[in-house]
Amino acid sequence: MQFQQLMPVGYVKQPPLKTFVIAKIKKENTEKQIKLYKQKYHQYFYQHDYLKLVKQGKEKDHVLMLFCFPEDLEKMKVDFEVEEYIEIELPSIAPIHKDQKSLYNDYWNILHPNYEYPHKQNKDAALRMQQILDTKVTRNKCILYDEDNTIVIEAEDETHINNARHCVMVAMEKLAEHNKNENQQKHFHDLQYYAKEMTLVIYFEPCIMCAMALVHSRIKEVYYYQKRVVDGGLNDQLQLNNLKQLNHKYLVFYQH
Structure with a gap:
């Protein structure tokens, strides 16, 4: 994939x-x-x-x-x-x-840019996405894993409980609780960037709310399978992952 x-x-x-x-x-x-x-x-x-x-x-x-x-x-x-x-x-x-x-360079000699596109894809992203495709029922689902490719959190959409409980929001809540339990000696504010260097694989493109939550969590990269028809936050039009006025940017890859 x-x-x-x-x-x-x-x-x-x-x-x-x-x-x-x-x-x-x-x-x-x-x-x-x-x-x-x-x-x-x-x-x-x-x-x-x-x-x-x-x-x-x-x-x-x-x-x-x-x-x-x-x-x-x-x-x-x-x-x-x-x-x-x-x-x-x-x-x-x-x-x-x-x-x-x-x-x-046709205009003037230019120094090499700081960033290169496209970036290399995470080698485990396709495997994690296939796990979602094999197990997904009717609700959106996501998998969050760390830089060692160890799954940290799996979450599903819980909008049947509350309209705001999209699977990204559920995953971030679970991750915050996980980090607090793993680091009882630290004050919670020391862990405010609790998804730093992590990768999120998700079936549906995150909405605007979820895309912003991922900015605040300092996620490294996001992979999604299906674009949203409306309210998507990580598409060619909005690109909330790459806004100049925000103090964090993350990479986004998509399948459809």
Whole structure:
């Protein structure tokens, strides 16, 4: 059984562009100009550090150096020996994977992204999913296992008891109780990230509520078999596992 990875928004899109100013510098002056630039403005492009500072120009006796934004050119150029300043459109955000990096390289030399997609799949995920397929009745079911591939919790949907008791919520409740029992000497708040480095395999795509609960639990990755028609939280549209404004992200793989 093979899963597809839920890719981040913008996985293969062309980058959004922003106007930068580059400096055309004679090769014999390169070392001096770079040293001066780093002394004076080493933090200037801290939000764009995926762009390399210097690249070879079309003319062999010149290099091109990332210099500034247009509005800062007049005040920044005073101390530099530059033959020409050129405005150019460059990617305004960093690439997130190798394929995107190759697109960005058409604009400028780009540093290697921090993340690579797709990620390797957990080797036991297919086995755990088959266990669910073999035993699932009418309710949703999930299996939670740790980095040693040991099953920690199994849970089923309990919405017949309470509408909010989806199987993810039941699993998180069981896991919290399990951790408290295993670590009586620790205060419960020490275990607030109680699913860290764990993998969840579940039949139905987690809903919005459950997807957010998995963020708070610091889950490592989620595998699901069937997408929800409505209210799914881990699909191409919502991707609650990968929101920039949240302080945790996790990987998602799906079958259908």
